[in-house]
Amino acid sequence: MTESQFFTPHDLPARWRRKRAFTFVDTTFSAFLALWQRWHDDENRCDRLHVVALAHLPALDTPPPADDPSPLAAELARAWPMRVPGTQRLEFDAGRVVLTLAIGDDIETLLSRLWLRADAFHLDLTATADPRKLCKTLARFAGDDATVCAFTADKQQLERALQASGFACTPRDAYTDAPVTARFAPRWRVRRHEPPLPCEANAREAIVIGAGLAGCAVSSRLAGRGWRVTLIDRHALPARDASGNPAGVFHPIVWRDDSVAARLTRAGFLYALRRWHALESAHHDLQRTGAGLLQIADTSDDAKALAHAIARFAYPPAYVQPMTRDEASRMAGVDVERGGWFFPLGGAISPAAVCAAQLADASANITPRMNTDVTRIAHDGRVWRAFDASGAEIASAPVLVLASAHDAARLAGLHGEPTRSVRGQLSVLDPCALDALRLPVIGEGYAVPLGQDGVLIGATYDIDDADGEIRADGHRENIERVAGMLPALANTSPGIRAGRVAFRCVTSDRMPMIGQFADENAARLNARELSGAWPLDLPRMPGLYGAFAFGSRGLVWATLAAELIASQIEGEPWPVERELAESVDPARFLLRLLRHGEFCAA
Template sequence: MTDPLIPAVLAFRDNGTPYSPLYNDIYHSAVGGLEQAHYVFLRGNALPDRWHGRRVFTVLETGFGMGINFLVTWAAWQADPARCERLHFVSTEKHPFTPGDLRSVYAATLSDPRIAALAQTLVDAWPMLVPGTHRLEFEGGRVVLTLVFGDVQTSLPVLRLRADAFYLDGFSPARNPEMWAPAVFRSLARMAGEGATFATYSSAGDIKRALLQNGFVYQKVDGFGWKRAMLVGHFEPRWRVRRHEPPLPFASEERHAIVIGAGLAGCAVIERLAARGWRVTSLERHGSVAQEASGNPAGVFHPMISRDDSVASRVTRAGFLYALKRWADLERSGHAPLRGGHGLLQIAADDEEARLMVEAIAALGYPPDYVTPVSLAQAERLAGMPLARAGWLFPSGGWIDPASLCAAQCAAAGHLLERRFGIHVARIERTTDQWTVFDRAGQAVARAPVVIVASAHDASRIAGLRYAPTRSIRGQLTLLPPGAVPPLSIPVIGEGYAVPLTHGTTLTGATYELDDPDTLLRPSGHRENLERVARMLPALVRATDTIPIESLAGRVAFRCVTSDRMPMIGQLADEAAAVSNAQLLRGAWPLDLPRSDGLYGAFAYGSRGLIWAGLGAELIASQIEGEPWPLERDLAEDVDVARFLLRALRQQTVNGQ
């Protein structure tokens, strides 16, 4: 189970220097935090000169602390007319500050008004204090802060990135030896790009030895303030120190991608690529966006809570938090999707589940702005009507109109998006450095160096995948007209769901019918939806008994799912090459698999497309651009399109073995 996050405690020494009571060490030199950041970390890594002329430059820091190093680096980037196009700053932190404490420490220590303004922007964007990877974007996405809340020894091994500079800024080795453990330096070597530099305030002998053992060379230079010496250096291994090279951008001079499918998955990819300056051709078989499951009148969004903090819970948490950030950015840019107010209530299936979830939320240490248990009386006040049981509240959960989200994402892409509707894609083919897309008549309809297949049930067929099994789930929704049932104050979910839409309509659903292709509404489906909702909301029993089932409106859509109910996201494997080398790949890991150049997938989102699509799109865009991944590597492997091929190789069940 993921360890609960324990926030930092704000304290000050008598001279006003902030320090950590847990480690009994200061966050920065008493001479000055801004000055230390400039001298030790920017100057120690030859910045800003080293990022000149670069498209992407990545800094990895061990120990975010107050964030002073990030703020000073951001300010230097702002002031530099020759700055890199995108600055990535990745940092780990086991004990992050609460937003209130961060605001207080900045007010007490920052005298530079320019840095103080950036600090205010950072606090306003500060993520919820839950474990995992959090991605924050500033400067229109040109400055990206990826915060990893968790222990450095478990966080660094699961990062996937190519670092250009390292800020080694943990508390002193004597007071916090875990930050300077051998495993930390092995992780740095795994992520170091060619010529990557480092700087650290410390000059302890154990650190020197660990650097040398992991392929770094160092030199001792004058320290900052009262510190006599510090270390700087670069990555120059004299022997092989890693199995896999850190990621590089896809090699193509033409920044043009084809996205097949214009539902939630495809439109999210369109927006993320266009935000990086890519020209995108969208191919959709229908006459407009969001015509399949993404065309439902509304969808609920919320994280998933499990007592063991399962993979599904961790991926869903990451997707939920990232989606909230992306939607807020769309709203600020004038492309607001239609969504309800804040808050979503989940009702326990029985009293035992209610008790277990209260215990799980407490054990996992979730803050109340993420999820909070509520008693039956509290739940009824929130919902505005009697309920069957207690449950838990997601204050930032709610409902959103998926089609409006797709439209907002396409609008945000602006002139970089070419939309083509009525295109029935049959197959794709790669020749030299281009992918060609063919329609059902065998005609070539588009060419580009990159293709992202985001067409749900058709994705495996179009991409020619044999080891990407998906199935179809028929889902029927029911719309209750205004006045038919008492109005809810917020969405309520549990065995089913009830969502109060605009103009008094209530959405309920949805049925779950495996491999059922029937597109017609069924009275039995409406009845099933109403019965499930009535078990959560007893006040609806009498109301639904009086509604003629045959008169109800609704919608049928088909969810695309995998056997493990996880999505398919990322670069596709070259299945033919893998099969031909099956014996060599029996013990392979995901990074060992041969991959199809320029071919990616985003599909099988099931009923969680709203919260998986944005994160999946960001992961794909990061893979294409060679940027730090927005998701821990082990979680990315759990959603990797190639995971079923990998299982077949390990089990020796691929054709040719």
């Protein structure tokens, strides 16, 4: 396929010149390098180039050919994605060139799960029996005057499907092999919802409340796009609450079925690894371990079942490996109670170091306001304002992100108290039987070797317990739980070097709150009309977003959450499938109440 077939039907590079962003959808995963090179060589290029590409899993078996001498091909090969299904986001040229890969077996299904506004489509439909469903998907995504270039065995059938979906096809010679080309120009309404658009902001300014993992990540992703961010926190320094633990573990989830939670955690894990690698390449020390992470099964039957699941899903060894009890013991350096599975890229990291690195990396665009407690927020129809206890205004901006864990739901005025507090006490052991532990181990609890600083174990899970004091029974509980997976700790009385209590924020479905808040007052006034609503039907609070209730998975979810929110604010392609974004939508609880008829119109 020639470069002219990538560019000429889409009027490139002319159409992307001097634009904020340009989004190119490619079902062949063949256009990226050519687009990137053309963008790289164009002095009048758009600020951000998004390429959304669809790929079968086997296509990831080999990176770009070694005989391609271009530096861009070598850079893509170094960033080559993991061979696992789902959506993976790769960033190049300081984040200005973004490749979002949707990976799976069924191209049409993959495309329908995304959410984006496209400027151009490059399609190979030679294996598509009936293009009507796919053309309807294109119409849901098409921006103004979006162009299509498609290769197909039945051109007339494709042209009819495109025209029925609002596209105007370019006249062609019936006897040539030229592709079908078209432009989105609907003469009637062809879709229920508009695809994503940038939020209406007269200035690229935002307030972020909360300087833990969530707030620092959001600040970083917005600042990286040129936004000026005011970061507010009630503490003197970032990462003082749950993000202030000495270390935290990070790993994906492997379950017997590839659930929504497993898919979301996989996407978050892989994206966090990429962002952390970028920070480390910029010489930030995240205090990240490098020996992997071992998970011990709850029962022997679970260990066998998960080993079968790993084989059934064909996960690559770089992602996860099943472990027998003997294999796991050798890897851990101490005896383990049962087998389990090993995550080569999992491990432990300092949450505070991650927060510090994110803020330092984007310091030019972030203004911290520490020792500042926000008691109220308000919207005046144009900007959001944050106020302190005396009623004084702290800051104002058209966009506000609540990343303040337990306080976020209160500030947003969410109905029904959707979040709960979980007290977690951890313990740091003096030298003991776990001194030989080589890597973090998780299961019924967790154990993280800290070198000369001992072994970190934990953590208790005390729902709605507001006691901030360290308790002796909490230390005993941690030891007993870890002894259930590392028997060397049983029947011993290790000394406690230190303890810490932090409070996690969770929801009833144990999924986080990530995205734009609904306008609950407007929804309740229109409860009858919204009784059968979907997330895109709900009225939304302009410029108000949330990133909180991460529970014990803040390290894995925070970075992806920040990228999703930044993408929503900018109207960019979402970094995860729409189903996953809807599973963490802050409006999901409101939606359930509306569907159950629990609100009556005023």
